[in-house]
Amino acid sequence: MEIFQVVGLGLIAAVLVVILKEEKPEIALQVTVVVGVIIFLFMLGKINSVLTVLKNLARKANIDLLFLTTLLKIVGIAYIAEFGAQVCRDAGSNAIASKIEFAGKVLIMILAVPIVFSILELVLQIMP
Amino acid sequence: MDVDLIFKIAGLGILISIIDKVLIQSGRDEQAQMTTLVGVVVVLLVVIQLISRLFESVRTMFQLY
DSSP states (O other), X not given: OHHHHHHHXXXXXXXXXXXXXXXXXXXXXXXXXXXXXXXXXXXXXXXHHHHHHHHXXXXXXXXXXXXXXXXXXXXXXXXXXXXXXXXHHHTTOHHHHHHHHHHHHHHHHHHHHHHHHHHXXXXXXXXX | OOTHHXXXXXXXXXXXXXXXXXXXXXXXXXXHHHHHHHHHHHHHHHHHHHHHHHHHHHXXXXXXX
């Protein structure tokens, strides 16, 4: 099971970070970044399979692909913004973290605008 | 799962802190500072490659062009 590998890796990395913390905090921070990226790359295959299932379902239910691609984009932006914000918070700079989250929210809002428009059009069509 | 990357970076960090201490003991503080800088830059190179791999995979997977 992959979960054991991930948890084991996380615990070992936490111990390494504690060792490096007081001597070289900058390298300790980079170890946390590396572990985060490795765990995500490890989970990549699983996420890909979930995404393909979602795409097939959307195609079968012939939902407009715009919604699904926008949804995927939003999830991607949210994940990267979260990753960057957490790393900055780990490094102790909360101001930068909140700026990154702010930028992520703005980008997500921009992506959501076309969907809102299409919903409004749908509602207008239904209205007598 | 390139786990050895983590151990390489952690080992490098520990090595640098030891070299730092030795240099500080022998009175060469500026060289200690230099080795710390070099160590951080080397680790940064590795981390930046890994982060670019992450961004590439997220870009292709979530179609974030």
